[in-house]
Amino acid sequence: MPQVCDNIISTLAPCLTQSGMNPDVAQFISILLGVVLVASFPLLLVIFLIWVERKIAARVQDRLGPNRVGPFGLFQNIADAVKLIIKEDITPAGADRLIYNLAPIVAMLSVILIWAVVPFTPYNIGADLDIGVLYFVAISSIGTLAIMMAGWSSNNKYALLGAFRVVAQLVSYEVPMVLALLVPVMLASSMSMQDIAFAQLGMWFIVLTPVSAFIFYVSNLAETGRAPFDLIEAESELVAGYNIEYSGMKFGLFMANEFMHAFTANLLFAVLFMGAWAGPGATSLPILGFIYLMIKTAIVYIPSLILRATVPRVRIDQMMAFNWKFLVPVSIVNVIVMAFVLKLVQVLGLAPSPENASDFLANIPQAAALLLGNVVVIAAAMALIRGSVRKERLSEAAKLAQRVQVEGDKEALPATVAQH
Amino acid sequence: MTAAVNEWAFIGVFMSVAWILPVLPLVVSWLFRPRRANAIKLQTYECGVETVGDTWVQFKVQYYIYGLVFLVFDVELVFLFPWALAYNQLNFFAFGAGLLFIFLLADALIYAWRKNALEWA
Numbered sequence: 001m002p003q004v005c006d007n008i009i010s011t012l013a014p015c016l017t018q019s020g021m022n023p024d025v026a027q028f029i030s031i032l033l034g035v036v037l038v039a040s041f042p043l044l045l046v047i048f049l050i051w052v053e054r055k056i057a058a059r060v061q062d063r064l065g066p067n068r069v070g071p072f073g074l075f076q077n078i079a080d081a082v083k084l085i086i087k088e089d090i091t092p093a094g095a096d097r098l099i100y101n102l103a104p105i106v107a108m109l110s111v112i113l114i115w116a117v118v119p120f121t122p123y124n125i126g127a128d129l130d131i132g133v134l135y136f137v138a139i140s141s142i143g144t145l146a147i148m149m150a151g152w153s154s155n156n157k158y159a160l161l162g163a164f165r166v167v168a169q170l171v172s173y174e175v176p177m178v179l180a181l182l183v184p185v186m187l188a189s190s191m192s193m194q195d196i197a198f199a200q201l202g203m204w205f206i207v208l209t210p211v212s213a214f215i216f217y218v219s220n221l222a223e224t225g226r227a228p229f230d231l232i233e234a235e236s237e238l239v240a241g242y243n244i245e246y247s248g249m250k251f252g253l254f255m256a257n258e259f260m261h262a263f264t265a266n267l268l269f270a271v272l273f274m275g276a277w278a279g280p281g282a283t284s285l286p287i288l289g290f291i292y293l294m295i296k297t298a299i300v301y302i303p304s305l306i307l308r309a310t311v312p313r314v315r316i317d318q319m320m321a322f323n324w325k326f327l328v329p330v331s332i333v334n335v336i337v338m339a340f341v342l343k344l345v346q347v348l349g350l351a352p353s354p355e356n357a358s359d360f361l362a363n364i365p366q367a368a369a370l371l372l373g374n375v376v377v378i379a380a381a382m383a384l385i386r387g388s389v390r391k392e393r394l395s396e397a398a399k400l401a402q403r404v405q406v407e408g409d410k411e412a413l414p415a416t417v418a419q420h
Numbered sequence: 421m422t423a424a425v426n427e428w429a430f431i432g433v434f435m436s437v438a439w440i441l442p443v444l445p446l447v448v449s450w451l452f453r454p455r456r457a458n459a460i461k462l463q464t465y466e467c468g469v470e471t472v473g474d475t476w477v478q479f480k481v482q483y484y485i486y487g488l489v490f491l492v493f494d495v496e497l498v499f500l501f502p503w504a505l506a507y508n509q510l511n512f513f514a515f516g517a518g519l520l521f522i523f524l525l526a527d528a529l530i531y532a533w534r535k536n537a538l539e540w541a
Contacts, residue, residue, distance in 0.1 A: 027426075027429075028433075031426070031429055031430050031433050032433055032437075034430065035430065035433045035434045035437045036437060038434070039434060039437050039438055039441055040441065043441060081445075084449070085445065085448055085449045085452055085453070086449070086452045086453055086454075087449075087453060088453055088454050088455065088456065088457075089449065089450075089453055090457065090461060090462065091462070092462055092463065092464050092465070093459070093462040093463065093464075094464055094475075104442065104446075105439070105442045105443060105446070108438075108441070108442035109438050109439060109442065112438040112441060112442075113434065113435065113438055116430065116431055116434045126430060126434065127427040127428070127430040127431050127434070128427060129427055129428075129431070133501075134498075134501060152476075154464075155464060155475045155476070156464050156465060156466070156471075156475060157466065157471070157475050158465075158466070160475055160476075160479075164479060164480075164483050167483060167486075167487060168482075168483050168486045168487075171486065171487060171490040172486055172490060174490070174494065175490060175493045175494065175497070178494070178497045179497065182497075182500055182501070182504045183504075185501065185504040185505055185507075186504040186507045189505065189506075189507060189508045190505065191501065191505055239465075239467070244465060245464070245465060248449055248453060249445050249446055249448075249449035249453075250446065252445070253442055253445065253446070316540060317540030320486065320538070320540050321538070321540070324489070324529075324532075324533070324538040325533070325538060328493075328529060329526070329529065332522060332525060332526050332529070335500075335522060336519060336522055336523075339507075339515070339518070339519060339522075342507065343515060346508070
């Protein structure tokens with residue numbers, strides 16, 4: 001039967017069995033091939049990503065960026081990788097050797113493993129787990145552990161300080177991220193990444209829940225240690241943070257991991273909120289779906305690079321206050337409002353029936369209702385910000401007024417404060 | 421093999437391959453890199469001065485407080501996923517129970533806030 005062998009990627013196992021192989025072995029070979037394909041793709045991609053990042057950062061800062069090695073400097077990172085490979089590798093005398101050497105590997109692992117649940121096309125996904133979202137949350141926490149391992153085992157004060165900041169930052173921003181993930185799960189009634197992608201055929205979730213999407217995007221920036229949340233390796237305070245004692249290829253692995261993590265986080269954003277592979281012709285021609293996914297990821301990834309090259313770093317107390325006093329309350333309110341509105345939509349019969357869930361027009365009433373809910377959440381969040389900023393301004397004004405009374409320093413009193 | 425077992429077999433193989441991939445460049449580097457270590461080079465880096473005292477000492481307590489607040493939230497959030505997953509089939513009572521749970525979560529946040537656990541002091 002030749003028709004079994006017409007698609008080598010999806011029907012490799014039956015094809016091999018046909019040619020007289022043990023079915024279990026054939027199954028294993030097919031799985032292994034898929035694994036190697038999915039796992040090596042991000043590693044090859046990262047060489048290109050670093051080039052993109054350097055080019056964009058250079059353009060923002062009115063520089064040219066790498067342009068000597070290869071066309072447009074494309075081979076610069078390959079040259080850098082070769083340089084890192086032949087560099088001497090130093091393990092400081094006081095380090096905890098086993099943990100020290102394990103940390104870069106675990107860091108890399110935490111990002112590569114996420115790619116197992118990314119739906120590339122309607123038919124090609126590493127493993128369509130029933131608990132895909134939970135798997136993503138669980139695996140991305142391993143990254144925190146790896147950085148803590150690196151910081152602790154280096155036996156260096158800068159590294160340890162950087163690692164402690166990681167625990168504070170990554171762990172804190174995981175709370176709003178998980179809360180924001182609840183809403184797509186609610187909308188799709190599934191935690192499988194592929195089901196979430198299929199649920200967005202009618203309408204992308206970024207339209208249905210812009211607040212969730214925003215919270216997920218911001219906490220992803222913090223989770224990947226990107227500016228303005230790059231306190232993990234604040235050069236001016238910590239020299240380099242957790243990876244200060246690392247050299248050679250181990251440092252290279254940490255660096256590659258950071259770039260890969262940033263891209264993976266944006267890829268997940270594209271999957272969860274922008275319909276993954278969805279687009280015209282994606283179901284009939286799977287490669288188009290893959291291209292759509294990459295384009296969508298670039299649409300969210302490139303602004304994050306420009307943001308990184310543009311904004312200054314926040315202070316650690318500001319960062320923690322922004323998370324616990326703004327993002328977490330807003331995401332809790334968002335989940336409650338979304339739950340109410342979704343139930344209301346179901347009761348009123350505005351939700352699209354399962355048959356025409358992929359029809360754009362059938363989704364409009366539900367989208368309008370959910371958007372209205374989002375506007376309420378945004379208004380509440382704005383009121384929260386306005387209130388806290390006003391309180392801060394008043395307390396500063398009071399402090400200044402006190403100083404004026406004590407020192408009789410009338411010149412210190414600006415006109416704006418005098419009005420209060 | 422059923423489909424679900426297949427998916428988890430994939431994850432299992434993936435985990436072993438994902439261990440090998442980062443080790444490969446390290447092995448290549450181990451083959452090519454020079455080895456000229458000396459005592460000065462292996463000292464702990466501290467901007468050129470000799471390091472004073474032990475690194476593994478007691479640390480600022482605020483980090484641990486954030487860790488504890490996170491633990492409370494993370495454990496409770498995992499319980500919310502089944503509720504969100506079965507959302508479309510929930511009856512009114514289960515829906516209210518989930519909301520009550522979220523309100524308790526918000527209550528914990530307000531408590532931590534009022535106790536100044538969220539201040540970076």
